[in-house]
Amino acid sequence: MSQRLVVGLTGATGACYALRLLRRARELKVETHLIATPAGILNAHHELGLDRSGLEAEADHAYSPNDVGACIASGSFATAAMVVAPCSMKSLAAIAHGLGDNLLTRAADVTLKERRRLILMVRETPLNLAHLRNMVAVTEMGGIVFPPLPAFYHHPQTIDELVAETVERVLELSGITAAQPKAWAGL
DSSP states (O other), X not given: OOOEEEEEEOSSSOHHHHHHHHHHXXXXXXXXXXXXXXXXXXXXXXXXXXXXXXXXXXXXXXXXXXXXXXXXGSTTSOOSEEEEEEXXXXXXXXXXXXXXXXXXXXXXXXXXXXXXXXXXXXXXXXXXXXXXXXXXXXXHTTOEEOOOOOOOTTOOOSHHHHHHHHHHHHXXXXXXXXXXXXXXOOO
16 A cells, blocks of 8 residues: 545645645655645635646545545544645634534544644744644644745755745655655755
């Protein structure tokens, strides 16, 4: 069995992270399971020119957020990790409070209960106290809050290079052993 990765896409800016994650996972032969919220699809259309079918074509499997009976809603469906890229503050709040009101938040809840890696690429600035408390709550439950802040030590020349390096770091953090982020070599 190949490694499996659940990818969520919500209504925060940064749909490029989800697209790059899906494409890089395919290169690494990682099976992907995509859940995109309606607001996530709006952002993918606005930022990338992709509609739902275009985005879902990038994944091995795709699900409606309303399909709470999908395989990824069960702990018996083994995955390496779940990454929400990008993660809106609304989705962060739902995950932090265990709402499980759609497939994305249910899959995140399952990931946490099974003690698997949940990585939330939260996108908002500035942060208010509710955002910070929700990040603490997710962290206390075992999730990883990973704002997609770019690294500059590898001297990126394009936005695509910044996105690619951030995604490579997320894949490594997800337990995808073939990921190859650029390591800091020191001064």
